[in-house]
Structure formats: structure tokens, C-alpha cells
Amino acid sequence: xxxxxxxxxxxxxxxxxxxxxxxxxxxxxxxxxxxxxxxxxxxxxxxxxxxxxxxxxxxxxxxxxxxxxxxxxxxxxxxxxxxxxxxxxxxxxxxxxxxxxxxxxxxxxxxxxxxxxxxxxxxxxxxxxxxxxxxxxxxxxxxxxxxxxxxxxxxxxxxxxxxxxxxxxxxxxxxxxxxxxxxxxxxxxxxxxxxxxxxxxxxxxxxxxxxxxxxxxxxxxxxxxxxxxxxxxxxxxxxxxxxxxxxxxxxxxxxxxxxxxxxxxxx
Amino acid sequence: xxxxxxxxxxxxxxxxxxxxxxxxxxxxxxxxxxxxxxxxxxxxxxxxxxxxxxxxxxxxxxxxxxxxxxxxxxxxxxxxxxxxxxxxxxxxxxxxxxxxxxxxxxxxxxxxxxxxxxxxxxxxxxxxxxxxxxxxxxxxxxxxxxxxxxxxxxxxxxxxxxxxxxxxxxxxxxxxxxxxxxxxxxxxxxxxxxxxxxxxxxxxxxxxxxxxxxxxxxxxxxxxxxxxxxxxxxxxxxxxxxxxxxxxxxxxxxxxxxxxxx
Amino acid sequence: xxxxxxxxxxxxxxxxxxxxxxxxxxxxxxxxxxxxxxxxxxxxxxxxxxxxxxxxxxxxxxxxxxxxxxxxxxxxxxxxxxxxxxxxxxxxxxxxxxxxxxxxxxxxxxxxxxxxxxxxxxxxxxxxxxxxxxxxxxxxxxxxxxxxxxxxxxxxxxxxxxxxxxxxxxxxxxxxxxxxxxxxxxxxxxxxxxxxxxxxxxxxxxxxxxxxxxxxxxxxxxxxxxxxxxxxxxxxxxxxxxxxxxxxx
Numbered sequence: 001x002x003x004x005x006x007x008x009x010x011x012x013x014x015x016x017x018x019x020x021x022x023x024x025x026x027x028x029x030x031x032x033x034x035x036x037x038x039x040x041x042x043x044x045x046x047x048x049x050x051x052x053x054x055x056x057x058x059x060x061x062x063x064x065x066x067x068x069x070x071x072x073x074x075x076x077x078x079x080x081x082x083x084x085x086x087x088x089x090x091x092x093x094x095x096x097x098x099x100x101x102x103x104x105x106x107x108x109x110x111x112x113x114x115x116x117x118x119x120x121x122x123x124x125x126x127x128x129x130x131x132x133x134x135x136x137x138x139x140x141x142x143x144x145x146x147x148x149x150x151x152x153x154x155x156x157x158x159x160x161x162x163x164x165x166x167x168x169x170x171x172x173x174x175x176x177x178x179x180x181x182x183x184x185x186x187x188x189x190x191x192x193x194x195x196x197x198x199x200x201x202x203x204x205x206x207x208x209x210x211x212x213x214x215x216x217x218x219x220x221x222x223x224x225x226x227x228x229x230x231x232x233x234x235x236x237x238x239x240x241x242x243x244x245x246x247x248x249x250x251x252x253x254x255x256x257x258x259x260x261x262x263x264x265x266x267x
Numbered sequence: 268x269x270x271x272x273x274x275x276x277x278x279x280x281x282x283x284x285x286x287x288x289x290x291x292x293x294x295x296x297x298x299x300x301x302x303x304x305x306x307x308x309x310x311x312x313x314x315x316x317x318x319x320x321x322x323x324x325x326x327x328x329x330x331x332x333x334x335x336x337x338x339x340x341x342x343x344x345x346x347x348x349x350x351x352x353x354x355x356x357x358x359x360x361x362x363x364x365x366x367x368x369x370x371x372x373x374x375x376x377x378x379x380x381x382x383x384x385x386x387x388x389x390x391x392x393x394x395x396x397x398x399x400x401x402x403x404x405x406x407x408x409x410x411x412x413x414x415x416x417x418x419x420x421x422x423x424x425x426x427x428x429x430x431x432x433x434x435x436x437x438x439x440x441x442x443x444x445x446x447x448x449x450x451x452x453x454x455x456x457x458x459x460x461x462x463x464x465x466x467x468x469x470x471x472x473x474x475x476x477x478x479x480x481x482x483x484x485x486x487x488x489x490x491x492x493x494x495x496x497x498x499x500x501x502x503x504x505x506x507x508x509x510x511x512x513x514x515x516x517x518x519x520x521x522x523x524x525x526x527x528x529x
Numbered sequence: 530x531x532x533x534x535x536x537x538x539x540x541x542x543x544x545x546x547x548x549x550x551x552x553x554x555x556x557x558x559x560x561x562x563x564x565x566x567x568x569x570x571x572x573x574x575x576x577x578x579x580x581x582x583x584x585x586x587x588x589x590x591x592x593x594x595x596x597x598x599x600x601x602x603x604x605x606x607x608x609x610x611x612x613x614x615x616x617x618x619x620x621x622x623x624x625x626x627x628x629x630x631x632x633x634x635x636x637x638x639x640x641x642x643x644x645x646x647x648x649x650x651x652x653x654x655x656x657x658x659x660x661x662x663x664x665x666x667x668x669x670x671x672x673x674x675x676x677x678x679x680x681x682x683x684x685x686x687x688x689x690x691x692x693x694x695x696x697x698x699x700x701x702x703x704x705x706x707x708x709x710x711x712x713x714x715x716x717x718x719x720x721x722x723x724x725x726x727x728x729x730x731x732x733x734x735x736x737x738x739x740x741x742x743x744x745x746x747x748x749x750x751x752x753x754x755x756x757x758x759x760x761x762x763x764x765x766x767x768x769x770x771x772x773x774x775x776x777x778x
Contacts, residue, residue, distance in 0.1 A: 165336050166366045170380035170431055171356030180383070184370045261370045261411045321696035443694065447724035448572045452778030473696045510768060515760040527698045 043230065050234040057235055062220050067235070071243055074209065074216040077133065078201045081140035085197060089148030090190060096149075097156020098182050110149060118143035118204045122211050136208040143204025144197035148190070155189025156182055188262045191255040198247045206240055217243075280309035281347060281435050281467045282333060288341030288492075289328055302328050304492040306342070310435065313465045317482035319472055321525055325493025326471045330439050333469060334358055347434070356380055359428030359466075361438040365420045367412040373423050374399070374408040380431035398426040401460055418449045425460065435467040442477065451509070454480050458505060475518050480507050490526050497524055535598055537562040537717045538685060542592035545575075545582050552578045554742040555592070560685075563715040565708075567728035567751075570738030571777050576721060579743060580689055583719075584608065596684060607634070609683035611691045617662040617673050624649065624658040626673050630681040648676040651710065668699050672706075679710055688720045692727070704731060708755065725775065729768045730757050737774045746774055 010018065028047045035046035057067035065073070092110065095102040118139050129135035159182050167181045209218025217239050224232030289303040302325050310316050320326060331337040333344055335354045344351040346358065359380075367376050374395050381391040399405050402422040412420055421441055428436055441457075442450045454477055461468065461481075472478050478485050479501060487497040499521065503513055536559035545553040552575045560566050570576060581587045583594060585601055594601050601608070609630065617626045624645055631641040649655045652672040662670055671691065678686055692700045708731065711718055722728050728735050735749045749771065753763055 160366065162362060162364060162366045163368060165331075165334075165354070166360060166362065167368075167379070167383070168336070168354040169334060169356070169358065169360040170383060170427070172379075172383040176383045180379075181368065184368075187370070259370075261413060321698060446572050446690075446693065447722075447727075448775070448778060455778065475697050510765045512760070515765070519760060522698060522701075525696075525698050527702065 045231045045234055050231055050238060053231045054235045054238050057239075062232065062235075063214065063223060065215055067217075067220075067239060070215060070217050070220055071239060074202075074205045074218065075243070077136050077208075077216070078140055078198070078205050080133075081137040081204075082144055082198060082201050084137070085141050085145035085148055085201070086194065089145045089193070089197070090152050093149040093152025093154075093190075093193075094156045094178075094183060094186060097153045097159075097186070098178060110146075113142075114146045114150070116142075118200075119207045122208065125208075126212070131212045136205065136213070139208040140201050140204045143207075144201035147197040147200055148193040151189045151193025151196070152186055155186030158189070159185045188255070188259050191251070191259060195248060195251045195255065198251055199244055202240070202244050202247055278311050279347075281312055281314075282310040282469070283345040284308050284310075284329075284333065284342070285345065286342035287329070287332060287339040287344060289332060289337070290340050301492040303332075303339070304494045306493070306495065308486060308495065308498075310467055310469055313467055315461060315468045315470065315481055315483045317470045317472060317478040317485045318488055319475065319478040319482075319485050319521070320488030320490065320493065321473055321527075322490045325490070326473075326488065327439055329493065330360075330437050330469070330471055334360055334437050356384060356431045357434040359431055359433035359436045361421075361424050361428050361436065361441045363440040363443045365412070365424040365441075367420060367423055367427070369412050371411075372408065373404065373410050373412070373415070376412070376423055377426045377430050379427065384431070394430045394432075398429045401429065401464060402426045403456070416449075417445050418453055421445070421453060422456070425457070429460075429464065429466075433466070435469065438468060438470040440472055441470075442474075443472070450474070450477065455506065457481065462505065475522055476509055478521075479503075479514055479517055480509065485521065487521060487524055497521075536560060537564070537597065538719075539595040539598070540583075540592070541595070543582060543589050543594065544591040545578055545587060546590045551742040553582060553589070554744040556743065556745055557592075558736060558745060558748065560717055560719060562717055565711055565718045565720065565731060565733045566736060567732030567734070568719060568721045568736045568738065569723065569725055569728040569771065569775065570743065571740050571775050572723060574738045574740050575743040576689075576723075576738075579738075580687065580721060583687065584610070606685075607681055607683045608685045608687060609678035609681050611674055611678050611686070611688045613690050613693050617670055617677075619662050621661075622658065623654055623660050623662070623665070623673055626662065627654075627676045627680055630677055634681060644680045644682075648680040651679075651713075652676045652706070667695065668703065671695070671703055675703075675707065675710065679714060679716065682714075683716060686716050686718045688718065690722045690724070693722075693724070700727075705756065707731070725771050726759060726768055729753075729764060729771060730759060735771060737771060740777070 028051075031044075031047040035041050035044045054067070059066060062070065092106060096106055096110070097103070121139055121142055125135040125138045129138060163181055163185060164177055167177050172180065205216065206218040206221070209216040210222040213219045217236050220239070221233050221236035224230070224234075224236060284306050287303060287306040288301070290299040290301045292298075293300045306329060318326060318329065328337060332339050333351070335344075335351045335358065338352075346355075351358075368379065371379065377398055378391045378395045381394050386394075395408070396405075399408065402425055404419065404422050404426065407415065407419070412423065415423065424441065442453050445453060458481060470478075470481060482499075482501045485499045485501060486495055487499070488494070489496045499517070501517070503511070503517075507514060538560040540556060540558050543553055543556040544551070556579070568579075578587065582589050583601075585594075585603065596606050596608075599606070618629065621629065627649060628641055628645045631644060636644070646655070649658055652675060654669065654672055654676065657665065657669065662673070665673070674691070692703055695703070704727070710716075720728075720731055729751060732751050735751055737746045737749065738744070739746045749767070751767060753761075753767065757764060759765075759768075
């Protein structure tokens with residue numbers, strides 16, 4: 001049990017921030033030292049160099065674009081696919097959780113697709129969609145849709161039956177039970193799914209851009225590899241990390257706002 | 268209360284429970300698990316009927332059957348002469364866990380019933396206001412259930428049931444989770460509310476003080492399978508006193524008649 | 530037990546603040562060895578904070594708690610707790626649950642087994658020793674918990690509203706069982722409850738708390754003869770007296 005009064009100089013919240021900063025700075029220092037003073041320096045450029053190049057990438061273009069534009073292109077791809085995945089994932093998840101018939105029809109198909117890693121679809125996607133953006137949407141969609149579906153499905157399955165009973169007793173129709181009880185009560189689950197999915201989608205975009213593309217952060221990395229530019233690879237990785245971190249935090253902030261009723265699991 | 272035993276019986280019952288039995292298939296499928304047996308009783312207009320008994324088994328099942336949320340395997344339930352086959356807003360339900368919708372504010376919870384039944388918005392608002400006032404929660408319209416204390420949540424539950432202006436209220440150990448003192452308060456509150464807005468109430472509890480404090484009539488249930496053991500008319504005037512000699516006498520009498528489930 | 534010069538438990542000027550919020554305000558009391566003390570306060574009084582301070586989950590802001598004249602040290606001294614939740618380990622049998630506390634304290638196997646047998650017998654669960662908790666009724670679970678607590682032969686037994694949700698007959702039954710166990714073992718018991726009747730039924734002495742910031746409103750000696758009759762005029766009188774001190778509703 002954390003006793004808030006024992007440590008009077010900093011609040012728990014401040015302590016968390018302080019430790020986070022220490023941990024990040026520590027990582028950079030270790031990286032720098034390893035890169036400078038061990039044999040790893042052949043493959044691992046020092047942190048300072050990578051960070052400098054990263055900063056430069058916002059003004060000097062890599063290929064046709066600066067870093068901001070590469071990130072923008074990648075984000076756009078994720079966004080489009082993510083929206084489709086969200087709509088289809090929620091519909092499929094709630095449907096399977098609420099209706100036994102729906103579950104019987106779609107669950108086997110879904111369970112078959114679920115374990116296939118999104119990158120395994122890439123060859124097929126190239127055959128089907130060529131090298132257009134559609135193929136990338138397809139891969140990213142597959143990368144995030146399963147998480148949304150599974151979580152939504154869990155949520156819809158776990159609606160307190162007493163809440164459904166209470167709504168029926170108050171005169172709610174089946175449709176009202178679905179939209180006013182089952183759906184909102186699954187929202188915290190859906191958000192958990194979206195949070196995993198957005199990160200997974202972000203990983204998938206990098207993968208799909210690495211295969212064939214001439215823009216986007218994935219391309220920055222693969223381009224760095226083919227030109228033997230380790231610094232550029234690392235710059236791409238840093239960008240991916242930062243954006244991924246930001247996305248995860250934005251969704252969880254959104255969740256806190258929208259699901260404040262769920263803050264403490266009351267009765 | 269001017270209602271005497273004589274004239275109660277002449278009234279038409281609001282709810283009739285006719286020889287209701289309920290069995291479930293046992294988990295291993297080898298046989299039947301009988302929960303209710305031969306439940307036969309009526310509930311009269313504006314009566315406060317308490318179903319009192321120990322243990323978990325049976326009481327909630329019975330209330331669910333009265334509500335139409337569950338079907339008996341034997342016998343039938345009639346509401347104003349009509350067979351009960353599904354839940355209906357004419358029967359309000361108050362739960363032990365309150366089962367408020369956690370994503371809705373207090374006023375959205377209370378207005379839920381009138382709203383899903385498509386009453387005009389003005390009427391919905393009026394009812395919300397009226398019943399929040401009745402349970403003493405005016406000023407908490409915009410709060411969420413998790414911001415309220417246990418007693419307040421239960422008041423919202425009662426207001427929500429009242430807002431549908433049901434013909435009969437079914438209450439399933441609504442104060443079971445509250446501490447002894449909050450419980451006394453809520454019992455007094457419910458009594459006040461009920462005196463002000465009479466409804467036919469079926470109230471389930473395993474707390475003898477609560478039963479005696481509230482009831483016009485107590486039906487003592489036995490355990491497993493649940494059936495009726497005894498019926499008591501309670502004619503003490505309201506407000507009742509938990510340590511009144513008559514109260515304590517009845518308490519002893521009924522407790523001695525209970526099954527001890529060890 | 531009055532010849533015992535040193536009280537079993539001494540609470541001295543116990544004060545607890547959370548930031549600027551004063552929750553426990555200068556509480557002092559003693560518990561004699563072998564005493565059954567009931568503590569009762571209004572809903573929302575700092576009951577949990579009080580308990581957590583007693584058990585050292587919270588460091589008090591000021592004041593001290595002495596057990597046998599020593600500051601409480603859970604590694605050396607033995608305090609047993611019984612809460613409202615049954616808190617049996619679902620993966621252990623009845624026997625293993627009862628022996629759990631002894632096991633943790635490193636009591637030697639054969640001695641532990643003897644104690645487990647003894648207390649299983651006292652609470653009447655010998656027949657059920659190989660059962661798992663989810664095969665037992667509420668009352669049996671409660672007995673497992675009681676046996677587990679008494680088996681460790683605690684210096685102090687703390688009970689926090691253990692019978693709050695039980696049927697009344699069952700509660701009577703378990704309360705009587707508790708009293709007889711206490712009389713047999715001479716354990717020192719602090720029993721915290723919201724239920725005034727229960728406090729009057731069980732306690733040798735009743736400590737009435739105020740609302741937050743919590744302090745002691747009054748200590749009442751209760752020498753009604755046992756077994757106590759809840760309908761007797763003396764009982765009702767004492768119950769009313771305590772109720773008047775607490776009533777907020």
C-alpha cells in the first residue's frame with residue numbers, strides 16, 4: 001500500500017514522472033557508452049549522432065520528403081485502415097457477443113484468420129492489390145482488426161445480465177437493450193482493444209512499407225538498409241518508437257475521458 | 268393502517284402466484300435440482316409483502332419469476348389476471364446490487380424507463396424531477412453512480428423503479444449490501460417513500476428486523492426447495508421501533524420458526 | 530484478569546492525518562489480556578483507517594500502539610485478523626487453510642498438525658478436512674476462518690464486522706460459538722462492527738467512536754450476564770444507550 005503521507009517532498013504522480021525521465025536518460029547514456037566504447041560501435045551509431053540526424057530529418061528531406069511528411073504518410077495509411085477495422089471489428093465483436101447465431105456463423109472464420117500474422121498476407125496482398133495504397137490498407141487492417149473484435153466480443157459477452165434484465169424490466173425493446181446497454185457497457189473493452197490495435201496497426205504499416213514503397217517511415221528504414229546507412233535506420237526506428245508511444249498515450253487519454261464512469265468499478 | 272385481515276382478502280389480488288415450482292437441470296445433467304416448490308400466494312393492492320427466509324437459494328429465483336425474467340417449470344403467475352410471460356414495465360424491479368447503468372448519470376438512470384417507452388420528453392423530465400425529489404436526491408442529477416455512496420445508489424435504484432409508475436414493485440434484498448446503520452436509515456426512508464407514494468411491494472430479505480419494520484404481511488420461506496412455511500400479518504402501527512417489546516416478541520417468534528442452515 | 534498489571538494492548542494518543550485531513554484524533558485506550566472489546570461507531574467513521582493503523586498498514590502520524598508493552602512488530606508478535614470476506618484460499622483444503630497461518634509462522638509440522646486437529650474439532654469441521662472452500666456453505670467457511678485465526682494462538686485477534694451479511698440465525702449461532710471459543714482460549718479480542726446490537730451482545734466493554742475526525746466518545750462496561758437475551762429490558766436499555774450515542778440517521 002502506498003501511503004501518500006510518508007513521502008512529503010514529492011507526490012506519487014511527480015515521482016512517476018521523475019522515474020520515467022531517469023529511465024529514458026539512463027537508456028540514452030547506456031546506448032551512447034555502448035556505441036562509443038565497445039565493439040558494437042560497428043553496427044550501432046551513438047545516441048547523440050542518431051538524435052542529431054533525427055532532428056535534421058525534419059528539415060533535410062530523406063528521399064522526397066522530410067520526416068514529418070514520412071510520418072504523415074504512414075499515419076494516414078494507419079488512420080484509413082484503422083477506421084475500417086474499428087467499424088468492422090466493433091460490429092463483428094458486438095454481434096458475436098450478443099447473438100448466438102451470429103457467433104456460430106462468424107466465430108470459426110474469425111478464429112481461423114486471427115492467428116495469421118499480418119505480414120504473412122503481404123505476398124498475397126501484392127498479387128491482389130499490386131503496390132498501391134490499397135494493399136497497405138489491407139495489411140494494416142488485418143493487423144489491428146482482430147484485437148478490436150476480440151475485445152469487443154469479450155465486452156459484449158461480459159455485460160452484467162442483471163443490467164440487461166433491469167433494462168427489460170423498465171420496458172426496453174431488444175433494439176434498445178442492444179444500443180443502450182450492450183454497446184455502452186462494452187465501451188471499456190472496446191477501448192482496450194483500440195489501444196492495442198492502434199499500436200499493432202502502427203507496427204503493420206512499417207512492415208508493409210518495408211516491402212514496397214517510396215515514402216513513409218518504413219521506407220526510411222529499408223532505404224537506410226539498402227544504402228548501408230545505419231544512422232538512417234536508427235532515425236526511422238526512433239520515429240516509429242516516438243509515434244507509437246504517442247498513439248498509445250492519446251488513446252488512453254481518450255479512454256479516460258470517455259469512460260470516466262468506469263474509473264472505479266462501482267456496483 | 269386501516270387495512271384489516273378481513274377486507275384484504277376480499278380485494279382482487281394484483282399478483283397471483285399459483286403453485287409455482289422451478290427446477291433446474293443439475294450441472295452434471297444427472298437429474299433435477301428443485302429450487303422452488305408449490306409457491307402459492309397472492310399480493311394485494313398497496314400491500315407491503317415481505318418474503319423472508321434464510322440462505323441464498325430460491326428467493327431471487329422466485330422474484331425473477333414474478334418479474335417475468337424467468338419461467339416456472341410448474342404453475343403460473345398472474346398479474347391482474349393476465350399470465351406473466353415476459354418482463355414488463357408494469358412491474359418495477361429494485362436490485363441488491365442496484366444494477367444502475369454506470370455510464371449514465373443519475374437523471375439518465377431514473378429517466379431510462381420513461382424514455383425507452385417513448386414518453387414525451389417533458390413527461391420524462393417531470394418524472395425524473397418528481398421521483399428524485401421523492402427519494403431525496405435532488406441536486407445529484409448529474410452525478411454518476413460511482414460517485415455516490417451505497418445508500419444513495421440504492422435511492423437511485425428505487426427512484427428508477429418508481430419513475431415507470433409500475434403497478435407493483437419487486438425488491439430483491441435492496442439493502443443487503445449496506446452496513447447496519449445505513450440499513451436502518453434506508454428502511455426508514457423506504458417506509459417514508461412508500462407512505463407518500465403507495466405501491467404494491469414484494470420485498471425479499473433475509474433480515475428479520477427489516478422484514479418486521481416494513482411489512483404488512485410476512486411470508487416465511489424455508490430452504491431448498493423453497494416453499495412457504497408460515498404467514499404472519501403484522502399490524503403494528505408505523506413508524507415502528509426496533510426495540511419495542513412487541514417487535515422483539517415477533518422477531519423471536521419468527522426467528523425460532525426459521526430453518527437454521529449450517 | 531484485573532491482577533494483570535500491564536494491559537495487553539495500549540493505544541496511546543493515536544493520531545492519523547492524510548495531508549491536512551485529520552482522520553484519527555488522539556485516541557487512547559487499553560485492552561486487558563483476555564478481554565473482549567467491541568468497537569462501534571457511526572457509518573463513515575474512520576473505522577478502516579483505525580484498523581489499518583492498529584495493524585501497522587499505516588504509520589500513525591503521532592502516538593503509538595504497544596502490545597505487551599512493546600511496539601507492534603508483526604514479525605515477532607502474532608495478531609490474527611478476521612474480516613467480512615471469508616478470505617480462505619480456494620486452492621487449499623479446509624485442513625490446509627486452517628494450518629495456513631501456522632505454516633507461514635514456521636510452526637513445526639507435528640505441532641502444527643496437532644493444533645489444526647484440535648481447532649478443526651472445536652469448530653466441528655473434522656469431517657470436512659479434505660474439502661475445498663467452494664464445496665462449503667457460508668457458515669462453514671466462516672468457521673474455517675475462525676479456526677485458522679484461533680489455531681495460531683494469537684496475542685490479539687482483530688475482527689472487522691465478520692458477520693455483516695449473514696442470516697440472523699446463523700449470526701446468532703456463530704456469535705455464540707465465538708464467545709465459547711473466546712471463553713475457552715482466553716484470547717484477547719477486538720471486534721469492530723456497525724451493528725449496535727451485535728456489539729452489545731458480544732462485548733465486555735464497548736468503545737463508542739465519534740464521526741470523523743474519529744475519537745472515543747465513550748467507553749461503556751457491559752456486564753450483562755451470558756448468554757445474553759436481546760429482548761431483556763437491560764439489554765434493550767444498553768442498546769438504546771449506545772444507539773443514542775451513535776445515531777445519525
